Amino acid sequence: MDKIVVPKPRNLRRNAVVLSVVFLIVGSAVFAGFNPIEIIENFSKGKRLLGRMFLPPDWSYSAKVISPLLETIRMAIVGTFWGALTALPVAVLAAGNFLKNPWISKPVRLILNVFRTIPAMVLASLFVAVYGIGPFSGVVALSIFTFGLISKLTYESIEAIDFGQVEALMSLGADKPNILRYAIMPQILPQFMSYTLYGFEVNVRAAAVLGYVGAGGIGQTFEHNLAWRNFDRVGVIIVISFVVVLIIDFVSSHIRKRLV
Template identity: 35%
Template sequence: MSSVATPSYDHLLGQARTQAVRKARLVAVILAVCLAALAITGFFDPARFIEGGPAIAQLASEMVPPNFSRWQHWLKPLLDTLAMSIAGTVLAVLLSLPLALLAAANTSPNPWVYHSARTLLAALRSVPEIILGILFVAAVGFGALPGVLALALHSVGMVGKFYAEAIEHVDPKPLEAASAAGASRMQVITHSVMPQVLPQLADITIYRWEYHFRASAVLGIVGAGGIGFELMAALRLINYAEVSAILLAILACVVVVDGIGAALRKRLR
C-alpha cells in the first residue's frame, strides 16, 4: 500500500513564516504610502498649525454662542433637505437595480454588457455631487430638483456597484437549480437571486439615504435648495454665530435620520 506523504512540521512552519513576512511587507507598504500622503499634503509641517491657531481661535469665539433667532426660517429648508434625500434615494435605487443586474457577473447576459455596465457605474461615481449640482442648477434652475438629480445620478454609480457585488456573492446553487428546471433568466433573478440579496440591498439603500441627507445640505451651497442655501447665506454675511446654529440644527437632524435608519435596518432583518 502506498502511503500518502504529509507535510512536515518544519515545512508548515516555513509556509506560515513566509505568509507572515508577506503580510508584514504589505502592511509596511501601506503605512509608507499613508505617511507619504500625509507628508505631501503638509500634515507634518507644525509651523502651519501654529500660524493657523489664532485664526481658528478667533473663528471659534465668533461662533459661540450660536444664534438661533431665525430658527423658524430653517424649518422649510430642513424639510426640503429631507425631501431631497428621500427622492434622490428612490430615484437612485430605481436606476441602480437594473444596472446592477447587468454589472454582476452571474446575472449579466454577456461579457460585453458586463464591462459596459461596470464602466458606466464607474463613470457616474467619478463625478462628485457638487459638480453635478452645479450642472443641473444651470440646466433646470435653482431649487430642490437639481439637488435630487445630482444625488441620484452620482449615487447610481455607488449603489449600483454595491448592489452588483452583493448579487455576485449569492449562493450559486439555487440559480443552477432554477436554470436546470427550465426557468427563464428573469425567473432565475426574481426567484433565486433577489430573495437572497434583499436584506443586503435594504441595508445599502438605508445607508445611502443617511448619506444623502448630509450631501443634500452641501448641495444647497451651489443653489440646489435646502438648508445649505441658508448656511451659505450666513457664511456670506460673515454671521458665524448663525453658521454654528445652522450646523447644530443639521447635526440634530443627522442624528435623527441615523436613528431612523438604524430602526429600519432592525425591522428589515
C-alpha cells in the first residue's frame, strides 16, 4: 500500500504563544529581582527561624491564642452574614435575565466589579482609618469583600437558570416579585447557600491576616509576637490557626457538596 503523506501541521501560532509566555515569566523574574539561588543561600537562616518557631512551639501560650482566634471566626461569621444578605438583592438587579433592563444590570455589574477589585486587606486598612483599630473595622471590610464575591457568583447563577420555569410563571399572570419567589429563588437558593459557605471559608482565612493592619482577630496577636521576636509563640499561633482553618474548610466543603 502507498504511504499516506499529509502536510505537517503549521505550529507557528502555538510556538509564538509558548515563546511569549516564557519571555513573560523570565522577564518578570529578572525585573522582580527573583533569584532561586538566593533561597538556597539563605536556607540556614530560614532553618534557624523554623527551629525557633516549631522546636518546640511555646505550648503554654495556646490558651492565649483561643480568644483572638474565636474573635477571628466571629468576624468571619458576621462579615459573611452581612455580605451575603446584601449580595442577594443586588445580584438580582445585576442579572440580565430578570429585569431585562440593561440600564440597571450593566451599571450594577460595573459597581460590583469595582468592589471585587479591592483586596480585603486594603478595605481593612481604610476602615481602620475610619472606625479605628479593632474587629469592627475588620467586619466592615469582610462584609464588603464577601458582598463582592457572592453577588458576582449569584448573578451568574441567576443568568444560568432554567428560563422555562420563569416563562411558566409569566404565563399564569405572575408579577416580577412572584416570578422571583416561585421560579428563580428555588433554583438558585442551594447555590447561593453554597457560595455563602464558600465566602465564610475565604473570610476565616482573610480575617486571620486582617489583624496585621489593626482590624482585629488573630492577626493582631501574630503581628504583636512577631514584632517582639517571640518566634516560639508565633509557631503556636500558626499551628493552631492552621488546624482550625483546616477543620472549617473540611466541614464547610462537605456541606457544600451536599447542597448542590
